[in-house]
Amino acid sequence: MYIVPNFGIRASASACPSEPTVEIHLLVRLGEAAAPSTIRPLAGRLVQASSSKASATTSRVAYFSTTAPQCKRKTKDNNPKRGVSSLYGSGPREPLSMSNIPLPKPRQFKPRIKVDPDHGLWGFFPAQGKALATPKETEEHGRAWSVEELRKKSWEDLHSLWWVCCRERNMLSTSRQELIRSKLGFGEREIDTRDEEVLKTQRAIKHVLTERYYTWQDAVGVAMSDPEINFEGAEGQVYTPSAYEDEVDVAEWTQPEAESEAAKQIDPVATEAQEAKIEKELKKQ
16 A cells, blocks of 8 residues: 655645545545556646646635725715805805805995096097997087188187197097997098098198298398397397387477367357358359
């Protein structure tokens, strides 16, 4: 009778304490009845099978770890913002530490800035608080000033009229830019027509001022050739006349007054009689 070597029994017993015990008993019983040639290959297969099962068992044993196993069912959503809608204002899913504190409510507050009603920038608009005039209102304008009318105006009047035209053109330019920005599609023709009338007035003002400038140059040329005018003199001494008028006798001025007083002292009755006599003589002739 042959006995199975101890290394096979020990290896199988240390690897798997439950299953190899049955195999060992079977091997012993078979060894009692079988020949040595048949027992050796069978023992080798059993040792290989037991070693493979032992290695599989050791590979299934997990190492020590503090993380949760991946096969565990997830009970918490990884997206903390799921269910929160900014459109419907649902708010957070879970209460926060600030949930019990009431939030301040917005109020309709519009700060009022004090604006001077007589501010100069209102001149860029048709009226105070009005950004654009209607085409009908833009067409309501007069004609341009003519050169003949402006020749009678003083320097102060021409200066004031020039800046009135500048202010009008600024207002028209602002209205034109507002039409382009808002893309209304109307009103540009009326603005161009009114602007052209203002330009005619400004051209007429320039024409009058040019005429006055040329006249002043001619007067300066005449004055430079006049011996009685000294441009280098002090204030009040520019005009130095060379001759004065002769003194008039006082009696010449008093004689007409004396004659008029004497005529007043004549009797009116005698005067009428003399006139009647003259008329009779004329009739006889």
